[in-house]
Amino acid sequence: MKTQVVIIGAGPSGLLLGQLLQHAGISNIILERQSPEYVLGRIRAGILESGTVDLLRKAGVSRRMDAEGLVHDGVEFLFNGKRYPIPLKKLSGKSVMVYGQTEVTRDLMAARNEEGGTTFYQTRNVEIHDLQETAARVDFEYHGEKYSVECEYVAGCDGFHGVSRQAIPKEILREYERVYPFGWLGMLSDTPPVNDELIYAHHDRGFVLCSQRSLTRSRYYLQVPLTENVDDWTDDRFWEELRRRLPDTLANKLQTGPSLEKSIAPLRSYVAEPMQYGRLFLVGDAAHIVPPTGAKGLNLAASDVNYLWRILCKVFHEGRTDLIPRYSELALRRVWKGERFSWFMTGLLHEFHDRDGFDQRIQQADREYYLSSEAGQTTIAENYVGLPFEPVE
Ligand code: RFL
Numbered sequence: 413m414k415t416q417v418v419i420i421g422a423g424p425s426g427l428l429l430g431q432l433l434q435h436a437g438i439s440n441i442i443l444e445r446q447s448p449e450y451v452l453g454r455i456r457a458g459i460l461e462s463g464t465v466d467l468l469r470k471a472g473v474s475r476r477m478d479a480e481g482l483v484h485d486g487v488e489f490l491f492n493g494k495r496y497p498i499p500l501k502k503l504s505g506k507s508v509m510v511y512g513q514t515e516v517t518r519d520l521m522a523a524r525n526e527e528g529g530t531t532f533y534q535t536r537n538v539e540i541h542d543l544q545e546t547a548a549r550v551d552f553e554y555h556g557e558k559y560s561v562e563c564e565y566v567a568g569c570d571g572f573h574g575v576s577r578q579a580i581p582k583e584i585l586r587e588y589e590r591v592y593p594f595g596w597l598g599m600l601s602d603t604p605p606v607n608d609e610l611i612y613a614h615h616d617r618g619f620v621l622c623s624q625r626s627l628t629r630s631r632y633y634l635q636v637p638l639t640e641n642v643d644d645w646t647d648d649r650f651w652e653e654l655r656r657r658l659p660d661t662l663a664n665k666l667q668t669g670p671s672l673e674k675s676i677a678p679l680r681s682y683v684a685e686p687m688q689y690g691r692l693f694l695v696g697d698a699a700h701i702v703p704p705t706g707a708k709g710l711n712l713a714a715s716d717v718n719y720l721w722r723i724l725c726k727v728f729h730e731g732r733t734d735l736i737p738r739y740s741e742l743a744l745r746r747v748w749k750g751e752r753f754s755w756f757m758t759g760l761l762h763e764f765h766d767r768d769g770f771d772q773r774i775q776q777a778d779r780e781y782y783l784s785s786e787a788g789q790t791t792i793a794e795n796y797v798g799l800p801f802e803p804v805e
């Protein structure tokens with residue numbers, strides 16, 4: 413087989429890149445380890461920045477998002493029982509969209525099927541070769557048979573545990589990491605959200621996020637120690653703990669119901685540099701992970717896709733191979749700002765049991781400053797809705 417770009421991974425990065433390349437007349441094949449049902453069963457991100465929304469529109473997959481997604485012009489913070497609404501639109505000129513990663517992925521899969529894009533699901537043993545040669549090669553197994561694809565470029569969209577990052581030699585790859593001493597216990601339920609806007613709350617018992625997927629589906633998260641086991645959390649225990657961490661005005665409004673999904677995710681900040689090596693580009697979680705507190709994971713994946721798609725269009729249509737090494741530089745500049753914001757939000761809102769008195773007072777002062785000053789709120793707003801993309805020239 414031969415194609416212009418092999419994309420490893422059919423998560424949001426791989427599918428969105430595939431769709432944009434297809435529309436630009438650049439042939440591509442996607443290789444995915446799991447089945448489509450498995451990929452759609454993963455409950456992950458819920459908030460789209462306006463730049464991500466624009467990119468999904470450019471990719472021609474926004475019909476359902478525009479009809480069903482909820483535009484949020486604000487977000488709320490809460491600590492010491494006091495609520496701080498942040499008017500995102502007023503302060504930054506932009507809004508965010510509530511539309512889940514599962515739905516984005518479903519729309520991208522449907523578009524690819526309709527347009528006849530080639531995707532191999534349930535592949536095994538994907539191997540990347542010849543990244544420094546005149547053509548790269550990707551080998552894989554599919555239903556017990558061995559296959560080989562020759563291509564000009566490989567997009568590693570295979571998430572944190574994928575194989576692509578390992579194709580960069582150890583002496584070239586640099587890794588930066590922070591691991592946090594807690595995780596998020598998430599619960600999805602068909603209950604109306606407790607508030608119109610998302611609420612990020614600090615409480616002495618730990619952080620809480622009240623999020624949503626629609627007007628009838630809620631997503632809540634509780635900060636928990638990493639030693640917690642999800643099986644020890646019955647629905648009743650989850651609702652009870654959530655109520656304890658919310659002020660009475662909200663706790664009394666909370667509508668409870670059976671969970672559709674519950675899981676614990678550890679929190680991590682991680683960046684791999686460079687994001688390009690020979691004919692390979694790393695995209696999304698394959699190159700970087702953020703703690704979910706800033707809602708940046710999926711949005712940074714879309715940011716990488718934006719830069720790579722623009723660069724590959726110029727490479728294939730205008731012969732601009734000089735842009736290839738620019739990908740890493742452009743993508744990383746925005747990635748590090750997303751990393752900084754996610755780290756900052758995590759530090760601002762969580763309960764750190766290992767912090768001494770001084771650090772706790774600084775955290776308190778930070779919360780008071782950022783949430784009560786318009787300048788502080790504007791900083792949060794412009795990062796939350798997403799920083800602008802740089803032009804690719
Ligand atoms: P994905 O979504 O992980 O997709 C990678 C795809 O590659 C496949 N794959 C392979 N395919 C072929 N061969 C191999 N060797 C392969 N190895 C892996 C995988 O099966 C998968 O289908 O990465 P992508 O596309 O870069 O998208 C990134 C986003 O998914 C991610 O940033 C966010 O979901 C992060 N994230 C969250 N972000 C938020 O903004 N808000 C959240 O609430 C939120 N919750 C989460 C999350 C990430 C989680 N993970 C990864 C542990 C919750 C969890 C549990």
Ligand code: PHB
Pocket residue numbers: 456457458459621623624631704705706707708
């Ligand atoms: C979610 O709805 O899953 C969600 C929303 C905002 C975040 C993280 C997760 O910051």
